[in-house]
Amino acid sequence: MELSKKAQQLTDRLNYIKDIFGGKHQEDISLLETRLNEFKTGETENIDEAAATIEDLFSFMEKKLEAKLTPMDKVRIVRHPQRICLKDILENVYDNYTEIGGQNEHTNDPAVLIARAYITRRYGKKTYHQSVMVIGHEKGHGEEFRNGGSAKPWGNAKALHYMHVAETEGIPVHSYIFTPGGDPVEEYPGAAQQIAKNIYEMAGLSVPIISLISEGGSGGAEAFGLADKRLMLSHGYYSVISPEGAAAIEGRLKRGERASAELIEQCAKNLHLTAQDNLSFGYIDKIIQEPLLGARPYHYDFFRTLRQEIIRATDEVMLKSSEFSIFNFSKLRRLQNPDINLDETYVRWHIKRSLRSDLIEERQHKFMRMSRKSYINRQSILGALADTWAEQWREVYNRLVYDIYHRQRKKYVRLREEIEAEWISFKQKTSKPFKNAYNKVRRIDPAAEEELTTLSKWEDENSRNNAWKWVSPKAKEDKAVTCPNSAVHGCIDLWAPDLYNEFAGVCTNCGHHFKMEYQWFMHNCFDENSIHEFNNEWEAGNPLKFPDFDERLQEAREKTKLKSSCITYEARIEGIKCIVAILTAPFRGGSVGAAEGAKLISAIDKARRKRYPLIIYSHGTAGIRIQEGTHGVIQMPRVTIAIRRYMRAGGLYLVLYDTNSFGGPVASFLGCAHYQFAMRSSNLGFAGPAVIKNTTGMDVPPDHHNCYKALSRGHIQGVWDRRDTRTNLKQALLTMGGRNLYYR
Known part of the structure; x- marks a missing residue:
């Protein structure tokens, strides 16, 4: 009975070794198999001595194979x-x-x-x-x-x-x-x-x-x-x-x-x-x-x-x-x-x-403190010192203005408002009989009454011709573009110079949104000459020395004229100052690595110090950059912590999705925002259709990640028409806000 039990234990250990090494080290495994078969047949006279001998052999071989473990062997373990x-x-x-x-x-x-x-x-x-x-x-x-x-x-x-x-x-x-x-x-x-x-x-x-x-x-x-x-x-x-x-x-x-x-x-x-x-x-x-x-x-x-x-x-x-x-x-x-x-x-x-x-x-x-040396920073020492000094000065200034002056000012404002409220209530009670008598004899113009009691209408599209500061290069193509909904909604073909210029990439019949470049948002949603980029010296790097990745990064830099997939800048929307970060799909799919994480954290900290609202526009992101390994994935908690500090300080954080946004950014610093909106051209989720198919074997419907599906699931708070983006952003900044920050 003991022989059978010991043989079974050794067989399990042998099968385990075979599974781990997947066909490798056959000489060592064959030797173990041979000795185990001899032990099972009981050909030896002294069972206890044979058991001790084969146990020692297994231990010796396991120690030998331990030294040969590869990273993939550990994954199989x-x-x-x-x-x-x-x-x-x-x-x-x-x-x-x-x-x-x-x-x-x-x-x-x-x-x-x-x-x-x-x-x-x-x-x-x-x-x-x-x-x-x-x-x-x-x-x-x-x-x-x-x-x-x-x-x-x-x-x-x-x-x-x-x-x-x-x-x-x-x-x-x-x-x-x-x-x-x-x-x-x-x-x-x-x-x-x-x-x-x-x-x-x-x-x-x-x-x-x-x-x-x-x-x-x-x-x-x-x-x-x-x-x-x-x-x-x-x-x-x-x-x-x-x-x-x-x-x-x-x-x-x-x-x-x-x-x-x-x-x-x-x-x-x-x-x-x-x-x-x-x-x-x-x-x-x-x-x-x-x-x-x-x-x-x-x-x-x-x-x-x-x-x-x-x-x-x-x-x-x-x-x-x-x-x-x-x-x-x-x-x-x-x-x-x-x-x-x-x-x-x-x-x-x-x-x-x-x-x-x-x-x-x-x-x-x-x-x-993590991953600070995992990206390339080409900023000069003098530039870094100047930025540090400016940040410290801004911190002191804002503490004086917001934490001391405004805090005391609020007390007096609150007292004044309470006195004014009591005074208004007193005036309304005393003047009410006189107002009632006046309203009985006056006449109201019907046109004025209609204007006061009906909703306003959006301006006619014809009045918006040539209103965009930045126009897509696709507007230069002399060709007709067919709307993908033409079979269902009967949309007529659109001429590219019209579609990508005055129509802002939106079908005039069904409202379908064609994909647009990130520059459309960057230059058409903010005040002219108000954009001031910062940290553009920070570059995506190759901290793991991933094969051929330096060449692919250089190719992306030359193609997009960007150094990473993240652009950070200060801007204004009709005078309202804000900090903006853009994840740009053209640079490596908008994937996030150590450089992007550092730029996002810097932008978030700047927004917190300056008491500005923060807008992150995900023009598109494929997730975390796999070629950076855990240098990339650690950005999920790092940037989320920065976001938490900002929001806990009273900051207003808005996220706007466009094109395709998937993976780690959505599962961390984008997905934790209280106010998330999406363009009609967007798809968002944890994993794209191809990844879901490869990992689970399931096919998902074509519209599974559509922004309206995300809205119905409660993952976002609204879907925006591209042409209304500037208006909606201004409205959001005026109506949403934190308890400590001042936007106007």
């Missing part, structure tokens, strides 16, 4: 059904727990598991049960209903709800990331919008967050990943996209085609997605060493190590967030000793409410 899952961690790391969601296929999202758990620690004769909220992705060792750990929007919403429960109860949050990426479901609350909300809220959660990454796939990982301490398993990966997805893009594969194994291996290497890579970039705090070829459920020693590291990370955050004392400093020093048994020490896992703001501030600073 974290995807394997034998890989540890969140339930294994709950059973072996925590002393007791109660599942709140994710138990089985009847849960609203089985891919997200939530549990109220505690860790028991003993100090002297006392026993302490320290409560935590455990939130993470559950793969369940290949259980199909788990959706591979890909969370649906309502799963992320449920996780956020219980993060707030943990905040109410004052207990830490432990998040576990085991996901290849979020499920691209657009139904309310929407995959992108919910991830954006999670990132936004986690940036301000007032209890410690500790995250552990095993498989961190892009936006799905970021929904749980904005943490005070980010740990990562040594065989895990954290990436902007899967190696297969990167290979499909790099290989320019058509629908249905598959990338070669060699290209996938190369892309996994080029993405720099391993724990060691991410530690060197500064995107994680510590690597937890796993057993050879990855942790599996029977590695009980590993679970003890994991428990110690989770406790250590939580203790460190708690002590750093507490009031300084010699005792806390001493405890913090002791935590650096890897040999200390943390089950026999005690640190109180509770932060005073008065100190929680410091915890939030430190978390935000942690992410804002």
Whole structure:
């Protein structure tokens, strides 16, 4: 019986090795197979000695193969059904727990598991049960209903709800990331919008967050990943996209085609997605060493190590967030000793409410310090010093004007308004009998009455001829353009010089919006000569040294005359000053990398310092730039934190979508805006139709991401006609606003 059991265990280990290496290292694997078959047949006389010998052989080979692991091998490790899952961690790391969601296929999202758990620690004769909220992705060792750990929007919403429960109860949050990426479901609350909300809220959660990454796939990982301490398993990966997805893009594969194994291996290497890579970039705090070829459920020693590291990370955050004392400093020093048994020490896992703001501030600073050297800044030293001085002066000026002068002025204005209101009420009561007598004898002109009681009409289109300051180059083409709705609405062909000039790319019959260049918005929506660009010396770079990417960047620069996909500038709309950022589709699809993230953060900070409204116009974005790997994906929490600071300071933040906007930007800093609008020519969502087809195998309707669908789902607040953009922006700036900023 023991022989059979041991043989089965070794067979499972051998199959695991075969799965991980995918046909590689056949000589070593064949040797293991031969020796295992000999052991199974029982040809040896001494069974115990044979078992010890083959066990030593397996351990030797696993150690040898461990040294040969490639990044793609590690990807296969974290995807394997034998890989540890969140339930294994709950059973072996925590002393007791109660599942709140994710138990089985009847849960609203089985891919997200939530549990109220505690860790028991003993100090002297006392026993302490320290409560935590455990939130993470559950793969369940290949259980199909788990959706591979890909969370649906309502799963992320449920996780956020219980993060707030943990905040109410004052207990830490432990998040576990085991996901290849979020499920691209657009139904309310929407995959992108919910991830954006999670990132936004986690940036301000007032209890410690500790995250552990095993498989961190892009936006799905970021929904749980904005943490005070980010740990990562040594065989895990954290990436902007899967190696297969990167290979499909790099290989320019058509629908249905598959990338070669060699290209996938190369892309996994080029993405720099391993724990060691991410530690060197500064995107994680510590690597937890796993057993050879990855942790599996029977590695009980590993679970003890994991428990110690989770406790250590939580203790460190708690002590750093507490009031300084010699005792806390001493405890913090002791935590650096890897040999200390943390089950026999005690640190109180509770932060005073008065100190929680410091915890939030430190978390935000942690992410804002990331990826600063991942782009090219060609600004001179003198220019940088001048900008810094101007920013400091503006900060001092605005504090004097807004925080001191206007704050005192508001008190007097409020008192004056109250006195005026009482005076007006008194006048109305005393003059009412005289007004009633006058109204009985006067006559009202019918035309004037109609003007006062009916809605105004938009000006006739003929009066708008030649009203645009900037005209599309397509207006120079002498050809007729057919509206795509002509078969349904009977639209007549339009002459290109008319369509792209005075009609602003809009069909005069059905209102269909043809795509226009970003310059149309830039030059036709703002006051003449009011645009002043800044930070145009910042360039998109190639921090991962991705093959051939420098040449592609240079080609994009020459073609578009831009240095990155983001343009930032100050402008005015009928005298109203604002800060504007544009994501331009012509430059690498409007993808966001480290340079774009830095420019957006700078623009947001400038808007906050100057007390200006902020407008981000997404002319089009394909998501996060995959060739920058985690240098790109880390911009999701970084820019969202900057947006949160701006909005919490009272800033007015507007987002306007055009053409196609998908991926990480929509799932972070764009999707978290309270006021989101879209042009009639726009499509937006978490993932485009081709990506959904390649990842889920599902076909989506042609209008699935249409702006009107997004409006019906509640993801945006309105759809605009391109010709009304300037008017609508002015109206929004005059009617929406923060409590501290002054726009007029």
